[in-house]
Amino acid sequence: MSEEILRQLHTAIAELSEENAKDAARRGVESGLDPLDLINNGIRSALDVLGDRFSAGDLFLPELVLAAKAADAAVEILEPELLKQDSSGEKLIKVLIATVQDDIHDIGKNIVTLLMKAAGFEVVDFGVNRSSEDILATAMQNGVAVIGLSALLTTTMPHMREFIELLQESGERDRFKVIVGGGPVTREFADEIGADGYGADATRAVEVTKQLMA
Ligand code: B12
Incomplete structure (x- = not known):
């Protein structure tokens, strides 16, 4: 049953079908499947x-756009289930998350x-x-402790290095923990640019943040 819904x-x-994606996500929720399993x-x-x-x-690109729409619609249906998951008292820790420059x-x-x-x-x-610059300014204004940067293009990954250099140059490096992730980003790259953490998926992103704040 769960295999069938995942396949659906x-x-x-x-097949770029938003309606079918929503139906499958709803079926997944109704059958009590793990929303993270449905996502991954x-x-x-x-x-x-x-x-x-x-x-x-x-x-081609128009097809990718349709796929993204279908994915977004399915995630929207899973959102309440994801938010139901255990929140183990991490309140008060603020995290800023952004996708880097030139990457949408x-x-x-x-x-x-x-x-x-x-x-x-x-x-x-x-x-x-x-x-x-805008990420740093917003992080300072909001008093966040952790900054999470996402990049999906190899051409935009250098902005992650640039961000850490900006933190160093402005004397704010010790004020924030920086974690990085996104399709092409690797642990090696994260280490090389001096990030504090790397997450291959959203579950790891949470685990790494908890470790950094412990
Ligand atoms: C959907 C998509 C699009 C959509 C994006 C819609 C949207 N709202 O996001 C659209 C159609 C707009 C698009 C555009 C482009 N895209 Co595109 N796109 C994709 C595609 C198919 C899926 C990306 C995705 O959402 N994956 C699913 C999510 C869940 O995975 P994820 O993002 O990796 O996130 C997970 C982890 O990485 C991690 N994570 C993510 N962020 C963070 C952050 C932190 C802090 C942490 C810890 C973890 C973490 O957790 C997430 C959840 O588990 C990928 C292919 C791929 N395999 O990734 C290509 C891909 C990324 N795109 C690509 C390209 C080339 C482009 C374009 C340049 C195409 C063009 N010619 O215009 C443009 C660029 C636009 C721009 N300036 O950004 C290439 C990049 C190649 C490269 N070497 O850089 C890819 C890899 C496709 C390919 N194989 O060629 N794209």
Whole structure:
């Protein structure tokens, strides 16, 4: 049953059908499936396949846009379930999350935001395509402890390094913990640029933040 629903969700997104994606997400919720399982093995897996087809020239941007719409619609249905998960008293810790400059991918960032909220963190979602300067200014204004940066393009990953350099140059490096993630980002890259943490998925993003704040 759960395999069938996962497959239905994966297929709906792979076939760019928002309606079918919503139906499958609803079925998943009604059947009590783990919303994270639905995200990782239904939604993200389908987007990975579409991404590969896109880079192979077998699929084009308008199709990716439709896939993103279907994914967003399915995540919206899962949102209340994600927020129901245990929030183990992380309140008072503020986290800012943003996608770096020149990058508008936000499906993953939004899932990280949801899970952080579910874990009890107070999250400032600063959106996409944000310059390092604006991220720093907003983090200072909001008094956040942790800054999470997302990048989905190899060409925008350098903005993560640039952000950490900006923190150093402005004498604010010790004030914030910086965690990074997104499709092409690796632990090695995170270490190389001097980030405090890396998360391969939203669950890890929460775990790493908890560890850093412990
Ligand atoms: C959907 C999509 C789009 C949508 C985005 C819609 C949206 N609202 O986000 C649209 C159609 C707009 C788009 C546009 C483009 N895209 Co695009 N896109 C994708 C696709 C298919 C899926 C991305 C996604 O949402 N994945 C699902 C989420 C859940 O995964 P995730 O983002 O990785 O997030 C998880 C983890 O990484 C982690 N995480 C994410 N952020 C963070 C942050 C922190 C702090 C932490 C700890 C963890 C963490 O947790 C998340 C949840 O588990 C990918 C393919 C792929 N395999 O990723 C290509 C892909 C990223 N796109 C690509 C490209 C080339 C583009 C364009 C340049 C295409 C063009 N010619 O215009 C533009 C760029 C626009 C821009 N300036 O940003 C390439 C990038 C290649 C590269 N080497 O850089 C990819 C890899 C496709 C490919 N294989 O060619 N895209």
